[in-house]
Structure formats: C-alpha cells, structure tokens
Amino acid sequence: MNQKSESHxxxxxxxxxxxxxxxxxxxxxxxxxxxxxxxxxxxxxxxITEAAAVGVGTFYLHFRDKEAIFNTVLAEGLEAIRRQVGEEIAHEDNPSLPVVVRAIFHQVYAQRDIIRIERTGEGVAARSSGPGILMETFTRFLEQAADLSPFSEEEIPLLAALLEGLMDRAFHCWWDEQDEPGPDLMADRVLHVMKHGFPASLFEEPQKPFFAPSAL
Amino acid sequence: MNQKSESHxxxxxxxxxxxxxxxxxxxxxxxxxxxxxxxxxxxxxxxITEAAAVGVGTFYLHFRDKEAIFNTVLAEGLEAIRRQVGEEIAHEDNPSLPVVVRAIFHQVYAQRDIIRIERTGEGVAARSSGPGILMETFTRFLEQAADLSPFSEEEIPLLAALLEGLMDRAFHCWWDEQDEPGPDLMADRVLHVMKHGFPASLFEEPQKPFFAPSAL
Structure with a gap:
C-alpha cells in the first residue's frame, strides 16, 4: 500500500x-x-509480539496462528515485489523481456529476505505465487514473439516452464544463501544463457574420459 | 540389486x-x-500392509511410521534411476553431456511415478538427492569443458545451478502431471535451449504494447 492510498x-x-x-x-x-x-x-x-510491542492476546485478534502470519508475510512480500517491478518498468512504453527480467532481479534481490524466510518454512509455506508471476510473464512474451522456430506454439507452456526454471535457480540456489552476484551481474549472466545458450564446449566429447558410470 | 548379487x-x-x-x-x-x-x-x-499381504505388526518391524517408508520409497527410487542411467551409458567410452542428459530423461520418465509420489508429500519428503545428482553431473562437465567464455571458472557453480533448474522443470512441471512430451522429444527440446538459447524474437521489443505494469 503506498502513501497515497493509505492516507485516503x-x-x-x-x-x-x-x-x-x-x-x-x-x-x-x-x-x-x-x-x-x-x-x-x-x-x-x-x-513476534515483543518485537511489535503488543500483547500476545492482540496477536490472535489478527492472526490464527504462527503459520497464518508466516504465510501473510510471504504473500505480502511477493505482492510488494510484484508492485515494485511494475513501478520500475512503468516509464517504459513497451518493455522488452530483458528489461522485465532485469527489473525482477532487482526487486527480488532487494527483498531477498522473503526468499530466505520462505525457505525456513518448507512444507508450511503455502504454494507461493512467485512462480506464477514468472510463468505469466514468460508466457505473455512467448505469445507475442514474432518467430518461435524451431519451436511450435503448442510448446509455449514448456518454454515458459524452462525459462522459469532457469530464473528461479538464481533466486533459490543463490540469494537464499549468498549475496553475490548482485542483481545486475546475475541478470547479465542469466540473459546471456537465455539468448545464446551455454558454452559450446560443454556439449562436445570430454577431452579425457572422466565419466565413470559408477560415479553418476 | 541385480540377480547376481541377490543369489550371492x-x-x-x-x-x-x-x-x-x-x-x-x-x-x-x-x-x-x-x-x-x-x-x-x-x-x-x-x-500398505493389505497390498503387501502382511500383518500391520510386521510393518513396524521394518519401518518406524508412514513417513519413514515414504522416504525409503523415494530414496530407493532415486537410487534406481541413478543406477539405470549408469547402465544406459555404460557402453559409451566417453559420454558427452547430451548423451548423459538423454539417459537421465529416459530413466526419470520410466520412473516418473517417483516424481508424482514425491510431490504428494511436500514438506514430508526428505530433501531428495535428485538435484544433487544433476548438480554433480553438470559441474563435472563444466569443469572439463575446454572453453567456458564468456563465463569464468568461478561461475561454474552458477552455471550448474542454471542448467539444473532448466532440466528440473521438465521433471517437476511436466511429468508430475502429464506424459507428453516423452523423454526423447523432451531431451531434444531441452538440449536445444541449452545449446542455442531461446528463440531470438523473444528478446526483441514486443511488436505491440501489451505489457501493462498493472498486469504483471
């Protein structure tokens, strides 16, 4: 809720x-x-009530239990990220996917405590709306792309899921534990692989045998 | 356990x-x-005991509770996938990443009931060793690649996480609910984006304004 609607x-x-x-x-x-x-x-x-300087009884006027306030913290945090991404790109008439991806990285990074909090409550956290936002964004861009070859339109949901998986790892395997790379470098790296794929050497035969089946 | 070691x-x-x-x-x-x-x-x-034709008391000689047998089913299922991937590529002297990725898709698909079962017990399922296997595999190939430019060696863990996220989505957003595309088509699609990235049109300015910030 911004200042204006609050005073209203x-x-x-x-x-x-x-x-x-x-x-x-x-x-x-x-x-x-x-x-x-x-x-x-x-x-x-x-x-929580001590940190908020209210009585324990007051807590229960607002939230049923610890799980309820936990899920409200997560839901409102994600909603704030969503709103701030919208604000960051509001001045662009026609933002491209890289602009939107970069804005998402900026805002998720700024509120990465939400990702860390979510992780501490696995199994308790309600299915977050996070992946939903990314899926929606990628789907919309895929639907508008002039040329998806060699993919067909029927493959848009699969492509959106793959893009989402790629981006999600930057949040959930990195910023839940470490602060580097920051959002701009992370956006550069992720956009590079989205656009150009991974280094070609990776798909060649390894130079020396190293992959013993038993080691898999 | 194969026939031989069993009779042994x-x-x-x-x-x-x-x-x-x-x-x-x-x-x-x-x-x-x-x-x-x-x-x-x-x-x-x-x-479970009725399906196994044993008494309920017998169950507790083997497993502490429902959670314990659930996690054993998952752990042994993942171990079987791991072993079968190893067997599928055993005849290759020097398997390339695409060969290993394809073998993983084959074997995960063949045992996709494990993914579906895991999903029903979110929060109960012990942290699976699944992502660990993929991370290890990708890390090993990245370490052996002749040229990672424009990435540096320090970025190998990030690249491994991104590759893992891409591949994981094929398992967890698809085969947990649907059977198509099957493993070979899925491997083609995922390897295509790993090698070449997503279609270039996706990164251009959208042809018409469609991205209202409020819709994010």
Missing amino acids: QQVKQPRGARRRARTRDSLLVAARKVFAARGYHDATITE | QQVKQPRGARRRARTRDSLLVAARKVFAARGYHDATITE
Whole structure:
C-alpha cells in the first residue's frame, strides 16, 4: 500500500479500524524480522509480539496462528515485489523481456529476505505465487514473439516452464544463501544463457574420459 | 540389486534374513503403489500392509511410521534411476553431456511415478538427492569443458545451478502431471535451449504494447 492510498483510507476509516490496521502492520514487520533471524520453526509468537510491542492476546485478534502470519508475510512480500517491478518498468512504453527480467532481479534481490524466510518454512509455506508471476510473464512474451522456430506454439507452456526454471535457480540456489552476484551481474549472466545458450564446449566429447558410470 | 548379487546374498544369508528382506521389499513395492494411487496424506499403513499381504505388526518391524517408508520409497527410487542411467551409458567410452542428459530423461520418465509420489508429500519428503545428482553431473562437465567464455571458472557453480533448474522443470512441471512430451522429444527440446538459447524474437521489443505494469 503506498502513501497515497493509505492516507485516503485514513480519511474514510474510523479511528478503531486505523489503529487495528497499524497494529496488524507492526505485527507483520516484526514477524518478518523474527522469521528472518530465527527461521519459521524456531520463531515464537511471543518473540513476534515483543518485537511489535503488543500483547500476545492482540496477536490472535489478527492472526490464527504462527503459520497464518508466516504465510501473510510471504504473500505480502511477493505482492510488494510484484508492485515494485511494475513501478520500475512503468516509464517504459513497451518493455522488452530483458528489461522485465532485469527489473525482477532487482526487486527480488532487494527483498531477498522473503526468499530466505520462505525457505525456513518448507512444507508450511503455502504454494507461493512467485512462480506464477514468472510463468505469466514468460508466457505473455512467448505469445507475442514474432518467430518461435524451431519451436511450435503448442510448446509455449514448456518454454515458459524452462525459462522459469532457469530464473528461479538464481533466486533459490543463490540469494537464499549468498549475496553475490548482485542483481545486475546475475541478470547479465542469466540473459546471456537465455539468448545464446551455454558454452559450446560443454556439449562436445570430454577431452579425457572422466565419466565413470559408477560415479553418476 | 541385480540377480547376481541377490543369489550371492542368498548363499550367505540365513533363511530368516532372506525372508525379512523379502518382506521389506514387498512392503516397499506395495507402498509405492499405494502412495502413487492415493498420495502421501491419504495413504494408510493398513492399505500398505493389505497390498503387501502382511500383518500391520510386521510393518513396524521394518519401518518406524508412514513417513519413514515414504522416504525409503523415494530414496530407493532415486537410487534406481541413478543406477539405470549408469547402465544406459555404460557402453559409451566417453559420454558427452547430451548423451548423459538423454539417459537421465529416459530413466526419470520410466520412473516418473517417483516424481508424482514425491510431490504428494511436500514438506514430508526428505530433501531428495535428485538435484544433487544433476548438480554433480553438470559441474563435472563444466569443469572439463575446454572453453567456458564468456563465463569464468568461478561461475561454474552458477552455471550448474542454471542448467539444473532448466532440466528440473521438465521433471517437476511436466511429468508430475502429464506424459507428453516423452523423454526423447523432451531431451531434444531441452538440449536445444541449452545449446542455442531461446528463440531470438523473444528478446526483441514486443511488436505491440501489451505489457501493462498493472498486469504483471
């Protein structure tokens, strides 16, 4: 929610609703910090309410349990990434796929605590809408591409899934544990393989035998 | 376990141990069928023991609980895929990456019930060794490649993760729900994008404005 819509709401909402919304926001900010520091399983509702400076009873006016606030933190984090990608490319009349991919890398990197938090609650985290956003974006670009050869239109869902897998690894195998490479270098590298594929040497016969079947 | 090592074991093991191993195998075969048909959460130990024609008490001589047999089914399924990939490429002196990728697609496809079973138990399934196998394979080929430009050797882990993400999507976004494309066509498609990248049109400016930021 940006400043403008918030102040708009403040005009219309009665004072109790405003206070209630502020408390909910404090709980979410506190929970994001506590989950980032301690992980889903070790974090407690008491730690969250202490960090938010509210009573434990207040917690239950807003969230059913730890799982509920965890999934709200993730959903609102992803929604914020989505909105900020939109803002980053808003000045472009007709953004190309590389522009959009770069914007996604910037915004995911800026909020990579969300990826790290999500990872601590595997199995608890509701199916995130993250892959959905990437799939939608890639599908739309694939549908608009002038020439997909050697692929057919029927293969658009497969191509979108492959692009999504490629990009997802940059988030989930890197930024969940390390900060480098940052978003611009990462976008360069990922866009390079998207456009040109992986180095040709990789597909040639290995120069010396090294691949013992038993080692697979 | 192949025929030979099994008969070898039969010579050495006392009869009780043989019977015990047979019962364990029956339980695993039955569990794989029951999990495939019903999913992790709906499957019951009673269904598994009925399918294996053993008593419920016998189950607990072999496995602690449903989660334990579930993870054993997955681990032994992945181990079988690994072994069969090794057998498929055993006749090649010096298999290239495309040969190994194709063999992995063949064998994963043949045992795609394992992927489907794994998916029904998200959060319960122990971190599978699947991605580990792919990462190892890609890393080894990248380390042997004569020329990785424009990438540096320091980027091998990133390249391996990207290759793994690309290939993983073929398993986890396709064969967990549908049977087409089969393994050879899938290998053709995935190897094409690995070698040559995605169609060039995809990276050009879209021909008409279609990407409203609000739609992201």
